[in-house]
Amino acid sequence: MTAASERVEGPVADEATVIAARPATDGVPARSARPWVELAGAPSPAPFAGLPDRDLDRRELLELVSAVAASPQLWQEHVAYDDQNRHYVSLHRDAHVDVWVLCWTPANDTGWHDHDISSGAVAVVEGCLTEHNLSLAQPSLATDVAAGAAYAFGPDHIHRLTGRDAGSVSIHAYSPPLWRMGQYAVSPSGMLHRTSVSYADELRPLDDMI
Numbered sequence: 001m002t003a004a005s006e007r008v009e010g011p012v013a014d015e016a017t018v019i020a021a022r023p024a025t026d027g028v029p030a031r032s033a034r035p036w037v038e039l040a041g042a043p044s045p046a047p048f049a050g051l052p053d054r055d056l057d058r059r060e061l062l063e064l065v066s067a068v069a070a071s072p073q074l075w076q077e078h079v080a081y082d083d084q085n086r087h088y089v090s091l092h093r094d095a096h097v098d099v100w101v102l103c104w105t106p107a108n109d110t111g112w113h114d115h116d117i118s119s120g121a122v123a124v125v126e127g128c129l130t131e132h133n134l135s136l137a138q139p140s141l142a143t144d145v146a147a148g149a150a151y152a153f154g155p156d157h158i159h160r161l162t163g164r165d166a167g168s169v170s171i172h173a174y175s176p177p178l179w180r181m182g183q184y185a186v187s188p189s190g191m192l193h194r195t196s197v198s199y200a201d202e203l204r205p206l207d208d209m210i
């Protein structure tokens with residue numbers, strides 16, 4: 001789901017998270033300031049053909065999400081919205097990568113989570129999402145990622161995604177394919193806990209930790 005390689009070279013090579021960012025508008029201070037990566041993928045009849053027979057790096061994941069984002073024939077028929085049960089559909093899964101289309105309303109919230117050993121990339125194709133980055137010493141980051149932007153991250157990334165705008169759609173790719181994920185919650189005593197969940201489980205907030 002992504003784009004021309006020169007477009008993503010710097011941030012992807014150097015940062016755990018490449019984000020693009022537009023300050024969040026929900027009143028949460030946005031401390032992320034990197035310019036977002038604009039999508040420039042060309043429509044492709046078969047973006048899953050020719051994938052390497054190995055895990056993909058963050059640049060390759062960005063290129064893949066860009067290509068899929070630019071190919072609505074692959075995901076448009078799957079778009080649907082649900083405030084209670086976030087709607088998402090697997091578009092592709094092989095030994096090295098899985099690709100999903102996710103649909104968002106402002107009521108949809110993944111809660112804090114990681115992706116275990118997988119790197120990932122997200123391309124927003126409709127509407128706007130908010131990417132939250134957990135910070136324990138100061139307010140967590142909140143960055144709006146609007147249609148036309150994409151970012152990638154490594155397996156060290158902990159985040160929370162929420163729908164900012166009704167009718168939002170995003171394309172996600174992970175390599176190696178998601179299998180287990182970690183969800184985070186804070187106990188009444190203030191201890192941070194990680195719970196391992198299946199990739200097949202819908203991520204939801206475990207608590208009101210912000």
Ligand SMILES: [Fe+2]
Nearest residue numbers: 113114115159
């Ligand atoms: Fe995630």
